[in-house]
Amino acid sequence: MKSPEQHWDTIHSKASLTDCDPTHCANVLNDNAFLLPSNGTALDLACGLGANATFLATHGLAVTALDISKVAINKLSQYATQHTLNIKAYEQKIDLDSFTDFAFDVIVVSRFLDRRLSNAIIEALKPDGLLFYQTFTKEKTAPTSPSNPDYLLNRNELLTLFSPLQVILYRENGLVGSPYVGLRNQAQFIGQKHNN
Ligand SMILES: C[S@@+](CC[C@H](N)C(=O)[O-])C[C@H]1O[C@@H](n2cnc3c(N)ncnc32)[C@H](O)[C@@H]1O
Secondary structure, three states: OOOHHHHHHHHHHOOOHHHHOHHHOOHHHHOOHHHOOOOOEEEEEOOOOOHHHHHHHHOOOEEEEEEOOHHHHHHHHHHHHHOOOOEEEEEOOOOOOOOOOOOEEEEEEEOOOOHHHHHHHHHOEEEEEEEEEEEEEOOOOOOOOOOOHHHOEOOOHHHHHOOOOEEEEEEOOOOOOOOOOOOOOEEEEEEEOOOO
16 A cells, blocks of 8 residues: 555656646635735645745745655756746655744645644744635535545634634635536635734
């Protein structure tokens, strides 16, 4: 049986460098880019090929990107060098203590869920820092997302996991209305940290 590293290396080895393009970033970032600061630091957690990281770097942020897959990190590093982007990408198995020594103006997580990390993510935000999160929900209109419920959000779960943050945006269309339009199979959350 493959380790998680091997599993993800196999998937990412099929990708091309153009998959690192910012155009492939999560909609929660793209649709709400006006909220981003024009400089500062950002973290792309479980970055994969790093389209979120390249999007943030093109917006002027100094980006740290972490992922368990060496293949993905190598591709992202190569893309960043080619396009002169301020991205430091590290192969790392993300755990509770992976980013406790750092603080970021922006953290983005897309299509990744480890519920144990929510407090560590909040801790890693600077005051006024923003969290952009988008991932799969249990309620789905198509069988496109992971089948393992551990990786799927319950209703409103991002609101619960990140309740200490001020909600700047939350979107979860669930199964309401026409399944062919709207945000289906995923939820989006943007939150801001305040120290008071
Ligand atoms: C579905 S991909 C999403 C990648 C990227 N965030 C995106 O939206 O395109 C999930 C990513 O999580 C990474 N991953 C899974 N478990 C991890 C762990 N424990 N530590 C670090 N990265 C992990 C995988 O290598 C993979 O790149």
